[in-house]
Amino acid sequence: MDALLTVVQTINSYLSNYVLIILLIGTGLFFTIRTRFVQVRCFGEGVRRLFGTFSLKGGKQKSGMSSFQALATAIAAQVGTGNIVGACGAILVGGPGAIFWMWLIAFLGMATNYAEAVLAQKTRRVDPDGTVHGGPVYYIKTAFTGKFGTFLAGFFAVAIILALGFMGCMVQSNSIASTCNTAFGIPTWIMGLAIVVVGGFIFLGGISRIASVTEKLVPVMAIIYLVGGLAVIIANIGQLPAAFALIFECAFNPQASVGGVTFGIIAALSQGAKRGLFSNEAGMGSTPHAHAMANVKNPHEQGVVAIIAVFVDTFVVVTITALVSIITLYVGDGALAQGMYEGIDKTNMAQIAFGELFGASGGAMFVAICLLFFAFSTIISWNLFAKLNVEYLFGKKAVPVFMVIALCFIFAGSLLSNDLVWELADMFNQLMVLPNAIALIALGGAVSMCAKTRGEKCEIVKKEDAQAE
Incomplete structure (x- = not known):
């Protein structure tokens, strides 16, 4: 196990330090330029469409989901452990400057x-x-016909099943179980069993039940976390300028030192890219499964809504986590500012930070409840995305088998805290980016036309092999 962990960590270091940074930043720049900064030009339109379709009772659709249900399902996948545990881990390893790079990756x-x-x-x-059948496997095969397209689509499908359906859900359930055990003393196996029972009930309801749950769960969990985070920030408002200054200093100063630890630019950039991907999932190819289900007039409408999903994930939720942690721990008399790292790790860092206002037990409980919402909603969405790819590879008959195995992984994750699982989840997350990003760039012209005409000219001429399928 130790030898395998070393191998996976080596692979991840090359992927996150070189390949991932080039692909994420390169693909983001490519589409930012080709679409003439669609994330800026159409941000207001995305907000209007979000509130125009907002509903906690969207109802069962004849097929697919409503636009807001698709957005809620996408955000449910994006807002999870990565927004709390992942963001804290990025700060601990890469320094506060990692948050700046997470912002850039998100933009x-x-x-x-x-x-x-x-x-x-x-x-x-x-x-x-x-x-409705949709997701990266379909636009990968549209971009590349023949055996090469089939191989890339199959590679992506296998990677997402392993990354999200199995390894990723283990990470989420482990975070739920460990934080609830710390906050409430609930045995991890009981928490794991509860996740399996409730999750299994939702999974069996199919897309309509998943949509019904996420459209209610996502707004509630976001508001709760936002209010709690703002309370801590307001209580320490005098430290806010110092927190922002530290973020920018550690992002660009190779010798930035906090609490006796020096954080380099490469470490900050690497952690920002890796945890940014795990957090907002842009470019990874997971959330397109949800957006494909949306019932909209033209693709541009769902495209601008998708922009808001990344904004909410990183510029709202991750930023709240980062500011609360930096304000309370990294500036002034904070424990990490004084070099007292003992007993603080990525799993309890947020609990300690919120505990500065709510008290140790109150902070632990608040984060545990929020993480329960975040991680559980992610499990729901990730299971759906993986299931769609199981069906693509093996047909509908394989879905029940996958469900049973996935629930076993979820339960096992609640019992096991293993660095190997985190590293494997990271590795497969990053491998998903490769075929997804290649296909996105290959179809960049169609995306550009859609953005420039705001959906009026948004046709993709499908190649013969794609039509035949």
């Missing part, structure tokens, strides 16, 4: 996410019974 990722949603809409298939 560029807003354009990438627009492209993913547009292409997912344009290449989706709708069966006569109304069943």
